[in-house]
Amino acid sequence: MMKTDKRIHCVKRIFLAAMIFAGIAVFCTGCHKEDHKKKEIQIVKPMADSELFKIGDEICSVSEADILIAAQKKLIEEIYGSEIWSVKTEEGTFDTTMKKTMLDYLARLKTMKLMAEENGIVISAEDDRKLKQAADTYFQALTESEKEEMEIDREEIQDIFQSYYYYNRLLDYMTSNLNLEISDSEARVMELAVIFIAKNGEDRSAYASQVRAEAAAAEDFLSYAEKVNENGSIKRKISRNQMPGEIRDKIFSMNQGAISDVLEASDGYYIIQCVNDYDREGTLQYKNEIIRQKKEDYFNQEYQSFMDSVTAQINQKVWDSISISELKVPSEADFFDIFNAAME
Numbered sequence: 001m002m003k004t005d006k007r008i009h010c011v012k013r014i015f016l017a018a019m020i021f022a023g024i025a026v027f028c029t030g031c032h033k034e035d036h037k038k039k040e041i042q043i044v045k046p047m048a049d050s051e052l053f054k055i056g057d058e059i060c061s062v063s064e065a066d067i068l069i070a071a072q073k074k075l076i077e078e079i080y081g082s083e084i085w086s087v088k089t090e091e092g093t094f095d096t097t098m099k100k101t102m103l104d105y106l107a108r109l110k111t112m113k114l115m116a117e118e119n120g121i122v123i124s125a126e127d128d129r130k131l132k133q134a135a136d137t138y139f140q141a142l143t144e145s146e147k148e149e150m151e152i153d154r155e156e157i158q159d160i161f162q163s164y165y166y167y168n169r170l171l172d173y174m175t176s177n178l179n180l181e182i183s184d185s186e187a188r189v190m191e192l193a194v195i196f197i198a199k200n201g202e203d204r205s206a207y208a209s210q211v212r213a214e215a216a217a218a219e220d221f222l223s224y225a226e227k228v229n230e231n232g233s234i235k236r237k238i239s240r241n242q243m244p245g246e247i248r249d250k251i252f253s254m255n256q257g258a259i260s261d262v263l264e265a266s267d268g269y270y271i272i273q274c275v276n277d278y279d280r281e282g283t284l285q286y287k288n289e290i291i292r293q294k295k296e297d298y299f300n301q302e303y304q305s306f307m308d309s310v311t312a313q314i315n316q317k318v319w320d321s322i323s324i325s326e327l328k329v330p331s332e333a334d335f336f337d338i339f340n341a342a343m344e
Contacts, residue, residue, distance in 0.1 A: 047315040050151070053103075056310040058110045062318060063152040064160050068109070069102050070327050071335035085325035095325045103319065107312070109167045115306050116166045121173050123165060127343070131161045134342035141333035149328070164339060174302060175295040182287045189282030190252065192236050195225045195271040208262045208269035216259050221273045230268075237279055239286045 047054065052065045076084060076098070085095040116122075123131065135158035142150070195215060197208045211228050218224035225234045236242075243251055244265035254260060254274040263270040 047313065047318075049315075049318060051315055052318055053107065053110075053312070053314040055107060055110050055312050056114050058114050060106055060110050061156065062322075063150050063156060064163075065102075065106055065322070066150060066327060067152070067157070067160055067335060068106060068164075069322070069324055070329045072098075072102065073324055073327060074329045074334065075336065095323065098324055099322070102324070103314075109163050111303070111307065111310075112170045113163045113166045114310070115303070116170055116173070118306070119174060121166075121170070123162065127165065130342045131165055132158060134161050134338050137342070138333045138335060138338050141338075142330055143332075146328075146330050146333070160335075161339060161342075164335075165343075171295055171299050175298055178294065178298060180291045180294060182290050184278075184283060184287075187239065187283050187287035187290055188252070189237055189239050189279040189286050190254075190274060191276035191279050191282070192238060192251070193222050193225055193234055193273040193275055194232065194236055195229045195234070196231050197228075197269040197271075198230045199268045204269065205262065205264070208264075208271070212259075212262050212271045215271050215273075221259065225273075235275075237282045239282075 050062055052060045052062050054060070085093060085098075087094045089097045091097045091100070135154060138161075139147075139154045139157050142152075195211060197204055197211060215221055215224050215228075222234065238251075240248055240252060244267070246265045247263040247270060250260065250263055251272060251274075254272070254277060256274050256277045258274050260270070260272040260274075263272065
């Protein structure tokens, strides 16, 4: 994978986390009760100015947060430019929006390290060696002034790399024993040419029947469809969950080259030609999507159960003082590039 692709992938991973763990909140950061269950913050003792938050016995220092936020800032600016932080959003600016995303990301990163420890998941000797080398590489790439300003040491940097390692690997570790066998029938993807006739509150079955007859007699179904189709794409690759339930079984019983009768659904009428009754590449891709979703559903349950058992505490004053747009990025030390290179 090219360096640019890896960088974009890392950006996506952080935003993907919000989808993977949708509905799970670690800290109360302005979310509404109807959105998801809140976990009360239990203040055990005042936190030091060097500590950003604590989950269970795991502390995220300000220095750790600065490294990961700065790494993410660098990626975003390389893709969108440094002016992105002042772009207006529903929550104020992109800086404000990204801060909320980053706090959630940092909390999950630390939580997943705790979960790994609780489940007896350990880093292999080879991966541990790679992570130590990555920490050395990162630390050596920092200038003396950057080390002093960050107030970070080599051991703390190694802990960050370990936490990020668990963040990337824990889902696969914890779902490795799940039954994830998906049949080709369940995941099958078909390639269709579709004519759709909208009901628009009327009985248009007679017109749909006329269209079907003309489509069957047409020299080229696709060319005819382009003239009469009323909504949606004509060429479609679909899985079972992408068509109305009323007509799903009929579609998936079609053979290649066949043209369906008029298929009535709640929104309108469909006349379909089966271009390919088994799209091999699409089926494999959809099968992987089903597996990913099953893993995430299982992991979400385990994550929520774990969060219900631990205490979360945030140093709100320190967090409020952090501005992503003003945070300095190390001149040479690139966290994500170093991690990716080490784990290849």
